[in-house]
Amino acid sequence: MRLTTGTRIAALAAATALLASACSGGGDDAGSDDGGSAAGPVELTFWTWTPNMEKVVDLWNSEHPDITVTVNKQDGGDPAITKLLTAIKAGSGAPDIMQAEYQKIPQLVSSDALADLAGSLGDDVAGQFTDGVWDAVTLGSDAVYAVPQDSGPMQFYYRADIFEKLGIDVPTTWDEYADAARKVHEADPKAYLGTFSANDAGWFSGITQQAGASWYGIDGDAWSVDIDSEATTKVAEYWGGLVEEGVIDNKPMYTPEWNAGLNDGTQVGWLSAIWAPGVLAGNAADTAGKWEMAPMPQWDADAPATGAWGGSATAVTSQSEHPEQAAEFITWLNTDPEAVQALVDETGIYPADVPASTEALTDPPEFFSNQPDFYEVAAQTAQTVQPFTYGPNINVAYSAYNDEFAKATKAKTADAFVDAVDAMQQITLDDLKNQGFNVSE
Amino acid sequence: MTTLTSPLPADVPAARVDARRPAGRARRHWRGAGERPSPVATAVLLLGALYCLLPVVWVVVASTKSGAELFASFTFAPSTHLADNVADLSAYRDGLFWRWMVNTALYAGVGAILSTLVSAMAGYGLAKYTFAGKNAVFNVLLAGVLVPAVVLAIPQYLLLAELDLTNTYWSVLLPSIISPYGIYLARIYAAAAVPDEVVEAARTDGASETRTFFQVAVPMLVPGLVTVFLFQFVAIWNNFMLPYIMLGDDKLFPITVGLSGLLNQGASQPAMYTLVITGALLSILPLVALFFVLQRFWQVDLAAGAVKS
Numbered sequence: 001m002r003l004t005t006g007t008r009i010a011a012l013a014a015a016t017a018l019l020a021s022a023c024s025g026g027g028d029d030a031g032s033d034d035g036g037s038a039a040g041p042v043e044l045t046f047w048t049w050t051p052n053m054e055k056v057v058d059l060w061n062s063e064h065p066d067i068t069v070t071v072n073k074q075d076g077g078d079p080a081i082t083k084l085l086t087a088i089k090a091g092s093g094a095p096d097i098m099q100a101e102y103q104k105i106p107q108l109v110s111s112d113a114l115a116d117l118a119g120s121l122g123d124d125v126a127g128q129f130t131d132g133v134w135d136a137v138t139l140g141s142d143a144v145y146a147v148p149q150d151s152g153p154m155q156f157y158y159r160a161d162i163f164e165k166l167g168i169d170v171p172t173t174w175d176e177y178a179d180a181a182r183k184v185h186e187a188d189p190k191a192y193l194g195t196f197s198a199n200d201a202g203w204f205s206g207i208t209q210q211a212g213a214s215w216y217g218i219d220g221d222a223w224s225v226d227i228d229s230e231a232t233t234k235v236a237e238y239w240g241g242l243v244e245e246g247v248i249d250n251k252p253m254y255t256p257e258w259n260a261g262l263n264d265g266t267q268v269g270w271l272s273a274i275w276a277p278g279v280l281a282g283n284a285a286d287t288a289g290k291w292e293m294a295p296m297p298q299w300d301a302d303a304p305a306t307g308a309w310g311g312s313a314t315a316v317t318s319q320s321e322h323p324e325q326a327a328e329f330i331t332w333l334n335t336d337p338e339a340v341q342a343l344v345d346e347t348g349i350y351p352a353d354v355p356a357s358t359e360a361l362t363d364p365p366e367f368f369s370n371q372p373d374f375y376e377v378a379a380q381t382a383q384t385v386q387p388f389t390y391g392p393n394i395n396v397a398y399s400a401y402n403d404e405f406a407k408a409t410k411a412k413t414a415d416a417f418v419d420a421v422d423a424m425q426q427i428t429l430d431d432l433k434n435q436g437f438n439v440s441e
Numbered sequence: 442m443t444t445l446t447s448p449l450p451a452d453v454p455a456a457r458v459d460a461r462r463p464a465g466r467a468r469r470h471w472r473g474a475g476e477r478p479s480p481v482a483t484a485v486l487l488l489g490a491l492y493c494l495l496p497v498v499w500v501v502v503a504s505t506k507s508g509a510e511l512f513a514s515f516t517f518a519p520s521t522h523l524a525d526n527v528a529d530l531s532a533y534r535d536g537l538f539w540r541w542m543v544n545t546a547l548y549a550g551v552g553a554i555l556s557t558l559v560s561a562m563a564g565y566g567l568a569k570y571t572f573a574g575k576n577a578v579f580n581v582l583l584a585g586v587l588v589p590a591v592v593l594a595i596p597q598y599l600l601l602a603e604l605d606l607t608n609t610y611w612s613v614l615l616p617s618i619i620s621p622y623g624i625y626l627a628r629i630y631a632a633a634a635v636p637d638e639v640v641e642a643a644r645t646d647g648a649s650e651t652r653t654f655f656q657v658a659v660p661m662l663v664p665g666l667v668t669v670f671l672f673q674f675v676a677i678w679n680n681f682m683l684p685y686i687m688l689g690d691d692k693l694f695p696i697t698v699g700l701s702g703l704l705n706q707g708a709s710q711p712a713m714y715t716l717v718i719t720g721a722l723l724s725i726l727p728l729v730a731l732f733f734v735l736q737r738f739w740q741v742d743l744a745a746g747a748v749k750s
Contacts, residue, residue, distance in 0.1 A: 047689060049707050054534070073534075073691045076707025083689065086595070090602030095689060152709065202708060254712065260512040275709035282711020286509045310709045349709075 042325045044069045045095040047084065048314075049076040052346040059342055060332060067325045069097070077101055078395070081108070088113045088319065096320035097330060100146055101312045102136040103202065103390040106216075108315070109145055110392040110437075115316040116143040120327035128335050128353045132385055137313050140218060146313035147334045148352035149343075152273035153382040154206050154306045157280070158193075159268045160292040160370075170294045177297040178242060184268050185247040193269045195249035195258065196239045198405035201398035202309050203253070207271065208232045209307030209388040211299055215428075216391030222440040223391055223432060228425035233418055234299075240417025243409060250409040259283045271296065273309040274350040274378050277365035289370045295381050304384045311352070350378070393431050400427040497725075504722045508715045526719040533703075533713075538720055540692060541699040545678060546727065547610070548695055552617035553674035559618055560669050564627025565658055569640055579628070585621030594682045601687065612687035613695070617677050623669040630665030631658065667738040671731070678728060696724045 046057065046069050054071040061068055072095060074080035081104050087093035088111060100108055108114050121144055126134055129148050137146040156177075158170065163180075166187050171177040181193040197203060205215060213231035217224040242248035249267070251257060261267035262284040270276060280291060296306045314330040316323050333339050340356035343349050348365070351357035364374035371377075391397070404420035404427075433439050503511060507522040514520065530538050567579055597616045601607050606615070635658045643653040659666070681697040688694055691702070700720045703713040 045689070049702075049705075049710075051706065051710060070690075072689050073702065074689070075702045075705040076710065077705075079685075079705060083686070086598060086686065087602070087607070087689075090599050090607070092602045092605055093607040093689065200708060254708070256512060256714070259714075263509070263513045273709070279709065279711045282508070282713070283512070284509075286513065310707070 041066050041068045042322045044097055044320070044322060044326055044329065046071050046097040046099075046329075047074045047080055047095040048072075048099040049074045049080060050099065050347045050349065055346045056333065056339060056342045059339065060329060064329075067322075067329060069329055074099075077104075081395075084108070084113060084317065085111055088317070092319065094317045094319040096317060096322060096326045098315050098317050099149070099312050100315045101202075101310065102133075102148075102308075103205070103394045105137060105145055105313065105315070106139060106390050106392045107394060109139060112318055114145045115318050115320060115323045115326075116145065117147070117316060117323070117327045118142060118144045120324050121147070121331060125331055125335060128355060130352075130354060130382075130385075132387055133311075133352050135387070136390075146315035147330045148311075148313045149334050150275075150311050150349035151352045151382065151385070152206075152275060152308045152310035152350065153378065153385050154210065154271065154273045154296055154309050155276070155378065155381055156294045156296050157270045157272050157276050157291055158294070159265060159287070159290055161290045162191075162265060162268050170292075171297045172295075173301050174238060174297045174299060178238075178247070180269075181242060181247040182245075188266070191266045191268055192247070192249040192261075194271055195251050195253060195261075195267065196243050196405075196409055197251070197253040198402060198409045199252035199254065201401035203271070204235075204401060204405070205388070206273070206307035206309035207296075208235045209386050210296055210305050211235050212305070212386060214387065214389045215394075215397060216389045218389060219440045222438040224440045225391065225397075225425060225429045225432060227397060227428060228421050232421050236417040236421045237414050240408065240414030243417070244413050246412075250412060263287065273311075274382075275310060275348070277367040278348050281365075281367040288367050291368065292371050293368065293374060293377060295377065295384075304381075305386050306381050306384050307388070308385050311350075313352075350382075391428075391432065392437060393428060393435060396431040397424060397428040400424040500718060500722050500725075504715075504719045506715070511714055511718075523719070526715055527723070530716050530719050530723075533716060537691065538696075538699065538716075538723075541694050541696045542724070542727075544610075544693060545695040545697075545724070548613050548617065548680075548684070549674045549677040552614050552677045553670050555614070555618045556620045556623055556673040557666050557670045560620060560623035560627040560673075561631075561659065561662060561666055562654070563624045564629075565631045565635070565654060565662070567624070567628045568631035569635065569637070569658075582621045582624055586625055588621075590676075590680070591682045594686050597683070598686045607687055608689045608693065610693060613680075613684045613693075616683060617673070617680070620669070620673050620676075623673055626669050626672075627662070627665060631662060634665060635661050664738055667735055671735055674731065675728065696720065700724070 044067065046053075048071060053073070057069050057071050074083070080098075081100065084094055084098055085108075094113070098108075098114075100114075105114070125147065126144075130151075133148045133151055137148055138144055156171070162184070163170065166183055168180050168183050169176070171180045177193070184191050184193045205213075208215075208231060211231040211234055213226070213229050213235070215225065215227045215232070217226055239248065243250050249261075253270075258267060262270075262280065263286065265287075270280075272279070276293070281288065295304060298304055314334060316326040316330065320326050333343075334351070335353050335356060337356045337359060340351045340353055341360045343351055344357070344360040351360065358379070361375040361378075363369075364371055368374045401420075401424055404423045405417070408416040408420040429439065429441075499516070502517055502519045504526060505523040506514065506520045507525065510520050510522070567575060567582075593616070598607060598612075601612050601615070606612050639657060639661070640653055643657045644650075648657065678695075679697065680695070681701065684693075684695050685698045685701070688698065691699065694702070700717050703717045703720070706712055
């Protein structure tokens with residue numbers, strides 16, 4: 001049986017028709033990327049993973065009929081960035097506006113994913129933020145790649161009821177923290193004061209930041225990698241020692257097992273950041289009123305310091321056709337008192353804008369209603385966040401952390417922890433060179 | 442992920458093997474009348490069943506618990522909050538979950554129907570026509586069966602980005618239409634189930650090639666096509682990588698991507714375990730229903746294989 005010419009032509013025609021209808025149909029459905037520039041309102045898309053962000057954006061849309069913003073909710077953090085970078089490489093598909101964690105900004109900038117907003121922002125924007133936060137969105141240059149949204153200064157969260165029962169004072173130094181960890185574990189072999197999580201590189205970089213580490217450096221136009229600094233090694237050795245002793249847990253955070261520990265009181269403390277109340281309320285609602293927050297234990301009690309975990313900025317992507325309007329929106333979102341108040345009320349973030357957040361944050365979070373001075377303590381710790389530089393391949397450093405510390409927490413020795421830091425340094429440095437960055441050693 | 446195991450041996454090999462063996466009914470009788478099944482085999486199978494069913498039981502039990510009970514109460518102790526959980530899930534961002542359900546049904550339903558049609562046409566073409574490069578095409582298809590769809594997601598994204606089709610329904614539907622495995626099955630089935638004589642008879646009677654295909658071949662292919670449809674439907678229903686990469690607008694998400702987003706809220710937000718578990722339970726119900734409904738086609742298929750000689 002052979003195909004007749006007629007059948008072949010018919011098949012070809014059918015295939016072409018299918019493809020053509022597919023393409024035209026797609027055009028009708030797409031609709032989101034082609035914000036009409038000539039007539040009608042400018043349409044902007046906004047990728048964010050902050051819950052309830054659409055409610056804040058609704059405020060903007062009701063007041064600005066000429067610039068309509070649509071929220072596309074994304075998976076938190078890393079996946080959204082990966083998706084954005086794929087879209088940037090593909091040349092289409094990126095949103096106009098993007099939520100970006102501070103540590104991801106160098107990577108995004110080096111991939112040409114972000115628009116420089118220096119010419120579009122008002123002169124007064126920079127003054128709203130602390131220097132550390134503003135540096136994170138300018139990378140120390142004259143360009144501005146994003147407007148800061150929230151910050152995540154770290155504090156120590158603990159079960160006040162269990163501390164009281166065991167007669168433990170709130171630790172103010174890391175030595176006291178180690179003693180408290182021993183007491184907690186002695187009183188109940190299943191209980192731990194905390195866990196060293198090999199899944200949360202952002203947490204580890206935060207506690208090394210407190211000790212004075214900065215994983216990257218910029219020397220002129222060259223990057224340097226400084227993960228295996230004295231400060232990071234000191235922190236790794238300290239935690240490795242506690243895990244080796246068995247008084248600190250070695251299981252990752254954010255697992256069902258960890259949640260169970262928060263609920264049944266076998267996770268007695270958590271070194272976390274200002275957004276911790278939301279996580280605790282979501283994972284262990286029944287423990288409300290039993291937790292309290294204190295500044296981080298210190299390496300040097302005379303020079304209080306802390307690190308940051310999380311926090312993000314709002315950026316305009318290089319694919320946006322309306323960077324001016326997008327810049328107008330993100331300025332409003334992060335500095336307008338009404339918007340910042342809505343961010344606090346609806347999304348529960350800790351705004352980076354200093355004047356507006358002082359205004360907006362008065363009552364403690366509901367979960368911490370037993371601690372009326374919650375935001376006063378928080379504001380004090382926020383002022384002690386140490387400077388820290390993130391680099392363009394922080395994703396590689398983070399995944400090296402996950403791999404190497406997964407092994408170290410399994411090995412449960414202080415030496416393994418120090419080795420893991422060395423391995424992170426090597427992997428990150430090699431990758432940075434392989435990617436063709438100018439690297440100084 | 443749900444995997445299909447039962448339908449495969451039912452269609453093609455059965456049709457071939459049965460020609461040389463006693464008919465299906467007789468064979469079943471012979472097996473039933475023989476010695477009792479060995480206790481060891483039964484125990485192994487029971488263990489296997491337990492292994493498969495326990496997670497399902499867990500999902501059912503866990504979906505009845507409130508957020509606080511989920512990590513605090515005994516694993517297999519059911520609670521009474523299923524209705525609350527469903528209500529919470531429905532209330533999440535104005536019922537976005539149900540939109541995801543509709544999207545998934547659309548992707549899986551339309552995608553599987555189109556894919557079955559394409560597979561049937563291509564399979565029939567490969568089985569019943571002779572043309573230059575036929576073997577090459579079939580070999581490429583066979584190679585395609587071996588390439589996991591996950592690997593293709595990024596290249597497909599880059600291709601569709603060229604056409605500005607990413608972040609649309611089409612970006613998930615179009616790549617789902619071509620299924621090398623579906624075409625492969627359809628070809629084998631068409632070769633076995635549609636005799637050349639029938640096709641030639643239709644031609645002699647003056648039917649066009651199109652009519653021969655739709656009115657003569659397709660009815661004979663139905664059991665095989667149901668299998669292809671189910672395979673594709675389940676594959677698209679469970680597909681994560683492709684829509685995950687293609688879609689940015691959460692109103693276009695299927696269930697899989699939407700639920701994963703509820704779990705991955707970033708470090709500063711609690712994962713919404715209760716909603717995800719309830720959502721997972723609801724999302725498998727249509728699949729279970731589909732299997733029950735389409736089961737009888739496999740029985741038809743068995744019988745068809747038995748009668749053919």
